[in-house]
Amino acid sequence: MTRVVSYLMLSVWCLLPGAALGQTPDQPRRWRIKGQFSEACTCNVPCACNFGERPSPYEYCHAMWSYWVLDGNWGSIGLKDLRIGGIDGPVGVTGLLDARAAAPQRAAMENIWHLLSGRLFCLMRLWPFKAGADEPNPVRPPRQNSIIRTRYADRQFLGFDYVATEQVISETGMRLHFGDKGGFEANYLRGRDPSKPITVTNHISWPVPVTIKAKTVYLKYGDKHNQLDYQGTNANQGEFDISDKDQGALPMAPPK
Amino acid sequence: MRIASLLFALPVWLPAAESSLLETVRKVGDLYRQGKHEDADKVASEAIAMLESRRDPPDFDGASSWNSLGTFVYAQGDLNRAGRMFARSRNAYLSLAGPSDPRLATVLYNLAGVHVETGHYFEAEPLYHDALAIREKALGPAHPLLAEVWNALGFVMIQQKRYKEALPWLEKAANLWEASAGSAAFAAVALNNLAFLHRLEGSFDKAEALYNRALATEEKHFGQEHPEVATSLLNLAALYRAKGQGEKAKETYRRALVLIEKTLSPQDPLAVETRALLGQLK
Numbered sequence: 165m166t167r168v169v170s171y172l173m174l175s176v177w178c179l180l181p182g183a184a185l186g187q188t189p190d191q192p193r194r195w196r197i198k199g200q201f202s203e204a205c206t207c208n209v210p211c212a213c214n215f216g217e218r219p220s221p222y223e224y225c226h227a228m229w230s231y232w233v234l235d236g237n238w239g240s241i242g243l244k245d246l247r248i249g250g251i252d253g254p255v256g257v258t259g260l261l262d263a264r265a266a267a268p269q270r271a272a273m274e275n276i277w278h279l280l281s282g283r284l285f286c287l288m289r290l291w292p293f294k295a296g297a298d299e300p301n302p303v304r305p306p307r308q309n310s311i312i313r314t315r316y317a318d319r320q321f322l323g324f325d326y327v328a329t330e331q332v333i334s335e336t337g338m339r340l341h342f343g344d345k346g347g348f349e350a351n352y353l354r355g356r357d358p359s360k361p362i363t364v365t366n367h368i369s370w371p372v373p374v375t376i377k378a379k380t381v382y383l384k385y386g387d388k389h390n391q392l393d394y395q396g397t398n399a400n401q402g403e404f405d406i407s408d409k410d411q412g413a414l415p416m417a418p419p420k
Numbered sequence: 421m422r423i424a425s426l427l428f429a430l431p432v433w434l435p436a437a438e439s440s441l442l443e444t445v446r447k448v449g450d451l452y453r454q455g456k457h458e459d460a461d462k463v464a465s466e467a468i469a470m471l472e473s474r475r476d477p478p479d480f481d482g483a484s485s486w487n488s489l490g491t492f493v494y495a496q497g498d499l500n501r502a503g504r505m506f507a508r509s510r511n512a513y514l515s516l517a518g519p520s521d522p523r524l525a526t527v528l529y530n531l532a533g534v535h536v537e538t539g540h541y542f543e544a545e546p547l548y549h550d551a552l553a554i555r556e557k558a559l560g561p562a563h564p565l566l567a568e569v570w571n572a573l574g575f576v577m578i579q580q581k582r583y584k585e586a587l588p589w590l591e592k593a594a595n596l597w598e599a600s601a602g603s604a605a606f607a608a609v610a611l612n613n614l615a616f617l618h619r620l621e622g623s624f625d626k627a628e629a630l631y632n633r634a635l636a637t638e639e640k641h642f643g644q645e646h647p648e649v650a651t652s653l654l655n656l657a658a659l660y661r662a663k664g665q666g667e668k669a670k671e672t673y674r675r676a677l678v679l680i681e682k683t684l685s686p687q688d689p690l691a692v693e694t695r696a697l698l699g700q701l702k
Binding site (some may be wrong): 290291292293294295296297299300301302303304305306308309310323 | 446491529530533536537538539541568572575578579580581606609610613620648651654655657658659
């Protein structure tokens with residue numbers, strides 16, 4: 165094998181199985197999902213990332229989330245009662261999708277997952293150029309100095325896992341579990357008027373217009389890639405309504 | 421309508437070949453990450469053959485796979501071939517999703533990278549600008565993905581000795597990455613490039629401060645024993661050498677060498693090169 169001279173490689177072998185759905189350039193894909201969104205992360209309440217700030221108290225913000233589709237479709241494929249979730253952990257990002265879905269629904273959910281959560285992870289791209297110490301020469305290829313660009317893979321999209329997803333929403337809180345991998349349970353935070361939870365509108369991290377802020381009782385997850393074990397951290401709960409026409413959803417990604 | 425078009429119009433439960441392609445491409449990535457490069461090479465050949473045997477019209481699986489396999493071929497040093505694969509991915513995305521799709525921006529970024537690595541800067545720059553325009557439109561003006569294009573533009577301008585033009589791109593990239601949670605490693609890259617720029621302009625003190633910031637960021641992000649840290653040490657050592665601080669240069673080269681030997685191997689070409697540099701200072 166040729167010695168690697170200088171390159172590679174970031175992220176993800178992410179594969180968009182969008183083909184199956186009969187799209188042509190003239191027929192934009194039509195989809196819409198509405199339902200209940202639940203999320204928790206490793207930040208302290210209320211998660212500075214939700215406000216466009218850096219995570220706190222850690223330098224990272226690992227998260228798990230689920231979109232519970234109460235009504236929705238991808239083209240002619242119905243998605244009612246399915247859950248489209250994921251985990252963004254220290255090693256990478258895994259899509260955690262509802263195991264009850266049939267094959268066409270799985271393809272549809274994977275597409276939507278990429279459109280919503282996976283946009284940033286979606287295609288493999290090269291690690292940024294890092295200059296070496298040689299004097300540049302405008303007619304000569306540059307000296308590239310990054311070992312990662314040369315030989316390492318970085319943060320990855322880890323693929324999809326189909327799991328039995330339990331997402332329960334009550335008047336006092338929520339619970340999300342991904343099979344035997346784990347999940348979280350969180351209680352809503354009450355404000356000055358104790359009959360109402362604290363809500364945030366228009367925050368940055370998720371395409372959910374109004375979220376109820378909550379605090380986790382536990383946030384515990386483990387698979388062969390990622391392990392999380394926290395408690396007393398931030399959580400969000402809210403209703404979503406996202407479609408191919410709702411471009412506001414596009415920049416969304418799990419908070420970093 | 422061609423038969424192929426009809427097939428693609430059917431939902432995924434039919435074409436087993438589709439999942440086979442995706443699985444094969446995914447396997448290439450898995451093997452590569454496990455360090456099984458020869459196995460990855462074999463599986464990549466299978467995947468490329470599968471892609472080559474496909475007929476029009478293009479589809480998203482093919483578009484994505486050409487890009488993924490292109491990065492693999494790129495890593496093997498076959499830049500021309502990688503460029504052709506990225507071009508096929510680009511053409512497929514253009515045909516499938518139009519000129520504003522963010523996935524196209526990623527492919528353009530990769531294709532531009534091929535041009536940069538082969539010294540064809542004039543070909544690279546417009547591709548970066550196209551990628552930037554797509555991302556600005558899709559992701560807004562402050563998304564971290566913009567920073568990687570800014571960094572690339574700054575890098576290209578340095579290579580062309582357009583130092584004054586390069587400076588604002590690199591500063592923007594460093595600032596945005598530093599302000600973006602989870603982008604610490606990228607911030608180190610932009611800081612490194614900024615340091616290099618200042619070094620080339622003779623601002624050695626600024627360069628030293630920036631190299632040290634980049635180094636500290638990498639040590640924090642990757643840990644102290646990572647080869648990426650070694651390459652930053654090599655840059656810092658080169659700066660000391662340029663400043664005429666021979667002893668500091670030697671000491672820093674030695675630190676880098678220890679790290680390279682430990683994290684890569686004593687026979688690694690980078691180790692050999694570093695020993696040669698050390699030898700020149702004696």
